Amino acid sequence: MDEPIITTVDLTKVYGRAATEVRALDGVDFAVAAGEFVAIMGPSGSGKSTLLHIIGALEPPTAGTVALAGRRYDGLGDDELTRLRRERLGFVFQFFNLLPSLSALENVLLPALIARRHGADALRGRANELLTRVGIAGRAEHTPAELSGGEQQRVSIARALLLSPQVVLADEPTGNLDSRSGAEILRLLRGLNRDEHVTVVMVTHDPSAAAIADRVVFLRDGRVCDEVEGGSTQRVIDAFTAIQAPADEPELVGVGGTAAGVGV
Ligand code: ADP
Numbered sequence: 001m002d003e004p005i006i007t008t009v010d011l012t013k014v015y016g017r018a019a020t021e022v023r024a025l026d027g028v029d030f031a032v033a034a035g036e037f038v039a040i041m042g043p044s045g046s047g048k049s050t051l052l053h054i055i056g057a058l059e060p061p062t063a064g065t066v067a068l069a070g071r072r073y074d075g076l077g078d079d080e081l082t083r084l085r086r087e088r089l090g091f092v093f094q095f096f097n098l099l100p101s102l103s104a105l106e107n108v109l110l111p112a113l114i115a116r117r118h119g120a121d122a123l124r125g126r127a128n129e130l131l132t133r134v135g136i137a138g139r140a141e142h143t144p145a146e147l148s149g150g151e152q153q154r155v156s157i158a159r160a161l162l163l164s165p166q167v168v169l170a171d172e173p174t175g176n177l178d179s180r181s182g183a184e185i186l187r188l189l190r191g192l193n194r195d196e197h198v199t200v201v202m203v204t205h206d207p208s209a210a211a212i213a214d215r216v217v218f219l220r221d222g223r224v225c226d227e228v229e230g231g232s233t234q235r236v237i238d239a240f241t242a243i244q245a246p247a248d249e250p251e252l253v254g255v256g257g258t259a260a261g262v263g264v
């Protein structure tokens with residue numbers, strides 16, 4: 001692997017305590033190379049969103065470390081983490097998270113306005129370019145309610161890219177779209193990964209979405225349990241099916257008093 005842009009070591013996240021404790025991540029070692037497009041798959045509750053949130057510096061781990069381009073988050077203060085989130089990372093969510101009262105163009109510019117960048121005007125050119133790149137230049141003045149789901153997701157992708165992040169983190173970006181718009185969004189993300197040299201980490205439960213990635217990493221019970229090369233939906237389905245099979249197969253054991261057929 002090239003120099004990793006994201007590295008997690010023994011990443012652990014525990015929610016709650018004692019009887020209500022949930023171990024959402026249980027020792028995740030995960031690395032993403034610069035320029036890579038990685039999909040994360042796993043059953044519901046396997047820790048996918050938690051992993052993405054921690055990589056996104058949206059919440060801290062309970063234990064273990066995460067680093068972006070060699071900079072560990074645990075050494076950074078709140079301001080530095082905020083800056084890292086704003087300037088080096090881009091986020092795309094299932095429900096778009098656009099501000100309803102702003103136009104598409106204003107939504108794309110929002111990260112610059114929030115960051116109080118003096119160059120917000122200069123970034124208008126970049127915002128318009130991005131709206132063109134994601135195929136909705138003609139909708140720049142429309143509000144989210146006037147846009148289809150696919151168009152809203154294009155706006156949120158343009159917004160994520162405004163400040164030229166190193167990494168885009170996408171949590172189920174096609175989860176709220178019909179299959180055709182979803183496929184267009186995936187093509188778009190893949191193209192931007194190439195053209196904008198942005199690394200993409202995308203959570204999905206859809207094998208055909210995951211198959212567009214270079215690599216698919218599988219989580220189960222808060223652990224990385226497998227990974228396969230992308231490029232083939234069938235390969236992803238096979239791996240996903242395998243990791244969802246019960247770990248032990250009690251029906252083969254015990255009933256007749258023997259464990260015949262079970263390798264020891
Ligand atoms: P996924 O995205 O794979 O469906 P999540 O990362 O959202 O899984 O959740 C992993 C586990 O952690 C689940 O059991 C979930 O209920 C739990 N969890 C996630 N966020 C919280 C939270 N804020 N408080 C308590 N439990 C949580």
Ligand code: MG
Nearest residue numbers: 048049050171
């Ligand atoms: Mg999730």
